[in-house]
Amino acid sequence: MRRSQKETDDAARVTHRRALLLGGAMTAMFAVLGARMRYLSVEQADRFKLLAEENRISIRLIPPARGLIQDRNGKLIAGNEQNYRVVITREDAGDVDAVLAKLAHVIPLTADDLERTAREMGRTSPFAPVTVADRLSWEDLSKVALNAPSLPGVSPEVGLSRLYPRDTDFAHVVGYVGPVSERDLEGLDSPDPLLTIPKFQIGKIGVERWLEDHLRGSAGTKRIEVNAVGRVMRELERQEGTPGADIRLTIDADVQNFAQARMGSESAATVVMDVTNGDILAIASSPSFDPNLFVRGISHTDYNALMEDDHRPLANKTVQGVYPPGSTFKMVTALAAIKEGIIDVNTTVRCPGHLEVGGRRFHCWKRAGHGAVNLEKSLAESCDVYYYDIAQKVGIDKIAEMGRILGLGIRHDIPMSAIAEGIMPNRAWKRERHNADWRIGDTINASIGQGYVLSSPLQLAVMTARLATGRAVVPRLVKSIDGRETEVAEAPDMGISLEALRKIRSGMHATMNTERGTAFSSRIVEPTLVWAGKTGTSQVRNISAAERARGVISNDQLPWNRRDHALFVGYAPYDAPRYAIAVIVEHGGGGSTAAAPMARDIMLSALSGGLPPLAAYPQSQRNRIASMLEDLPLRDAEGRVSGPSRA
Amino acid sequence: MSFLEYRVKYVPSGLKKVLYLNWPLVVLVTAVAAVGWLALYSIAGGRMDVWAGRQMQVFALGAVLMFIIAFVPIWFWRNLSLLAYLFGLALLLIVEFFGTVGMGAQRWIEIGGFRLQPSELMKVSLVMMLAAYYDWLDVKKVSRPLWVLIPAILTVIPTLFVLMQPNLGTALILLMIGGAVMLLAGVSWWYFAAVITGVVATIWAVFASRGTSWQLLHDYQFRRIDTFLDPTADPLGAGYNIIQAQIALGSGGWSGKGFMQGTQSRLNFLPEKHTDFIFTTLGEEFGFVGVFSILLLYALILVFCYVSALQNKDRFSSLLILGIAVNFFLYLAVNLSMVMGLAPVVGVPLPFLSYGGSAMLVLLVAFGLVQSAHIHRPR
Secondary structure (H helix, E strand, O other), rough: OOOOHHHHHHHHHHHHHHHHHHHHHHHHHHHHHHHHHHHHHOOOOOHEEEEEEEEHHHEEEEOOOOOEEEEEOOOEEEEEEEEEEEEEEEEHOHHHHHHHHHHHOOOOOHHHHOOOOHHHHHHHHOOOOOOEEEEHHHHHHHHHHHHHHHHOOEEEEEEEEEEEEEEEEHHHHHEEEEEEEHHHHOOOOOHHHHHHHHOOEEEHHHHHHHHHHHHHOEEEEEEEOOOOOOOEEEEEEEEOOOOOEOOOOOOOHHHHHHHHHHHOOOOEEEEHHHHHOEEEEEEEEEOOOOHHHHHOOHHHHHEEEEEEEEOOOOOHHHHHHOOOHHHHHHHHHHHHHHHHHOOOOOOEEOOOOOOEEEOEEEOOOOOOOEEEEEEHHHHHOOOOHHHHHHHHHHHHHHHHHHHHHHHOOOOOOOOOOOOOOOOOHHHHOOOHHHOOOHHHHHHHHHHHOOOOOOOOOHHHHHHHHHHHOOOOOOOEEEEEOEEOOOOOOOOOOOOOOHHHHHHHHHHHHHHHHHOOOOOHHOOOOOHHHHHHHEEEEOOOOOOOOOHHHHHHOHHHHHHHHHHHOOOOEEEOOOOOOOOEEEEOOOOOOOOHHHHHHHHHHHHHHHOOOOOOOOOOOOOOHHHHHHHHHHHHHEEEOOEEEOOOOOO | OOOOOOOOOOOOOHHHHHHOOOOHHHHHHHHHHHHHHHHHHHHHOOOOHHHHHHHHHHHHHHHHHHHHHOOOOOOHHHOOOOHHHHHHHHHHHHHHHHOOEEEEEEEEEEEEOOEOOOOHHHHHHHHHHHHHHHHHHHHHOOOOOOHHHHHHHHHHHHHHHHHHOOOOHHHHHHHHHHHHHHHHHOOOOHHHHHHHHHHHHHHHHHHHHOOOOOOOOHHHHHHHHHHHHOOOOOOOOOOHHHHHHHHHHHOOOOOOOOOOOHHHHHOOOOOOOOOOHHHHHHHHHHHHHHHHHHHHHHHHHHHHHHHHHOOOOHHHHHHHHHHHHHHHHHHHHHHHHHOOOOOOOOOOOOOOOOHHHHHHHHHHHHHHHHHHHOOOOOO
């Protein structure tokens, strides 16, 4: 069938017309697309460019190196060590279990490690690296690096972590660091962005905590390019932060070490202070613990062992522990009485071995009595009746006032944790605290540092420094921050008559240097180092009338935790005071037998800047002292323990 | 019925056919494909072996096919139209029962490691079938109901198959292609007015059906429409594609970030960046200028098709070329509307640019037909 030419032409014309119509529609569509493209990439370009950058760029913080803590001579107390660890990124690993199983063949992994890793992975996003093993040796790290091709998602990393090279020596002073906890962040309006880094370590107690702001430094930042799943592609820009400030303490690491070693396994505390400027040369609490355990994450077993030890290694007895000061308090009572004009330096009191006050009989430690006692003798032989007598005349309020002047019952602000205020009781205090009237018996007890009076070894050291100088010395623990010396607090005159102070000092001198003195056996014979001090023995239990009737049981027969505390305060040299010391041995028995010898060794160590010179000891004691010193587990220059290993 | 109802005064034969090819079209198509290779090379981070290399191989294979088809007389292809149509339907049936399921839909069959999407092939087969039908049909009968019903059925059958896969985008494109060829053939406007009214009513019905027991679309299709209407409502889920695509396009600015400098695509923020969303990479790296150039290339391809079609006095050739042009236009219009956020996300590749063998091969086959019609046109 052949179509007519006209029909064909007509049909072609219709097709042409409609094709052009469609073409017009297509053109319109192109115009729409072009306009839309113009809108997106010309008009809105800036907005989308910004969005693309936001997509791409992620800002990560670089944790700064934490400031070092050094002793007064620059010896390292807290530093940072390179820490090799292995991390795994879920996104890259694929089959995490298989990779971990392979990794376990390369380096030793405990079931604990694996469980912790699995737990952490459940919490974090798939591209966040999770630490599998921490503190690896260099060899282990190399093994992981070598096997990297068969361990997808696993990468070795180097970071800094806190190290305390003199572990137990400074545990209570410096404290330790640990990961930021919810509690640390509470109450912070705008926390340092560093704190939001997972596992970022901050100071938890001690100097690490109280000087955290100085030690932390400020974060650096790096701008990194990330892909859609957040994986880091490359680093674009890096801005280093500022490392934390280095801190020098007033402590001499050698003296601190000696004090710690000398106290050994006793439950004891020592504070040595420079009386001229308040610098704390040593502040040691025993037994101690290894702060490195806390940085690494202490195990339950270790922690429970520390908690259950009846010698309380975690407690910082130097500032946190408060004890009845016992006879070491007598100087306060005497000075209060002199200041109020109740006695003068020559007043004598007769001691028959006891004193009846308000129908109660108060005993002197020496049942036979001391006879006629003046101020000097009362201190040297530690007569109690002398103080019962003067205390009831001067009254508790005046005694408390003098106590505060000398630094007892007030909080000394040094950057350590849980600093106790102690108790310097007076009438108002008892009314408020116990809602009871102050009774004369309370005064009698307080006069010899018993009853309500409680003070910390730091306070006793401050008291001794103030007695030795007559000025209100303020303790200082931080020598310099970032190279800038910290201010030495002004030590104004306390306004106590020089005559009275002299008498007190000569009494303390007599305590140590006269044969009847309670601490005669702990004297120093080296003429330039001769020292003065006062012993104290404080009861931790009440002696009942029945007990007294049976005769007081000697300390040796009591269980450890009911024995008396042994205390000693002293300063040296006597003519030109340099250091003051306070020692307490919990449940140590007598101050003269447990605390004074220990104090002498530590004081001599401070004076000589190392091992006590044997020449300073009385001839008869030198052999014994020499062998004792030899057995002490002291540290060498690097901080390692030499000599006999510790138990 | 004779092969030719027009007089072929002169048909080039042998190698002379090469001279009579529509060379501008060949060059334009190759140019667009070359831009595609560049983009694929860039997205792979400067690697040929990931996508670009394979895409070039597919293009080479397709080009060979195109030339073979071009050199075979158009009347031979016209006589194969019905066969091509039935073959396309058969493949659609096969994919319905044995096809590989991808993204929740049956879309392709694997033949020797090669993925064939029969719906792509169907688009060309449908154009051929309808062009052959109107070439055969007496022009006086074009608008008679019975003779309108036949091409309508021919269009609807494959559309239903594709819809069952389910692939809404391609189904709509098939409908539009069929409609376009019928329109070009001269079917009365009244039918179109009626159909458009019907479509509007249907759309209304579809939305009204949502959440009822007679729901007409899959949930994921409704969600796509939702996220199209407000992509920011679900920036990490369903709206992610659209938002990231627009960020990529917009952040290219006037002149782009430079070759291989696109952060959105190279850092994987862009989904499907090498297939359906390849245009966003181009927008990001070459900016408005680059994108505009590509639109220009596409427009030129259409213009040369038009010129060729309108010059051609053969009804089959004319309708075939126009139908293929419409098909080509629908590919790019739907794809570009999608990546620019003007239309919902439907799986339609960008012609000659998107990575993928099926669409590329089918398009080159279609352009082979266009060339054949051009070479063997009545003079």
